[in-house]
Amino acid sequence: MLLDRVYQGDDAAFGTLYRRVSPMARRAAHNIVRDSHAADDLVQETFYLVLRAVRSGRGPRDSFAGYVLATVKHLAYRYCKTESRTVANDDPDMWERHTDIVLPAAQTERVTAAWASLPPRWRSILWLVEVDRYSPAELAPGLALTPNAVSSLASRARQALRTAYLATD
CATH class of the missing domain: 1.10.10.10 (Winged helix-like DNA-binding domain superfamily/Winged helix DNA-binding domain)
Structure with a gap:
């Protein structure tokens, strides 16, 4: 099984799992964030975190794809939450009107x-x-x-x- 080989340090096996699961993870991330570049970044971060977890003995034991999907969805929702805090506004007067402290x-x-x-x-x-x-x-x-x-x-x-x-x- 590929996942067992990854736990034994086989980077090629992780590469194979990446090629198999990353398209699905990218679709899941894109469905949440609606931004191709952000989805790509989230998939990369997901696989980095999963590899780090596997190398420390904490990663998935059964369903690699399920673990990756859960991780990418978590990161995507966190990304959306963070992005919702950002307010884009080109009107400099808006900042003057909304400043409470002078x-x-x-x-x-x-x-x-x-x-x-x-x-x-x-x-x-x-x-x-x-x-x-x-x-x-x-x-x-x-x-x-x-x-x-x-x-x-x-x-x-x-x-x-x-x-x-x-x-x-």
């Missing part, structure tokens, strides 16, 4: 300076958690961290931003 110029400069003083990793995690509203559980796999570690990282970044803001008097 800071004095001096305070804006302090915020900008504090933000710029943070390391890129902290700025990135703060943006993802506070602006894009991702949960630590959603971010953890992509950052190769546990959800608790993501929460801790965000907490340290918040504290560093607060400290930097207060130090810019």
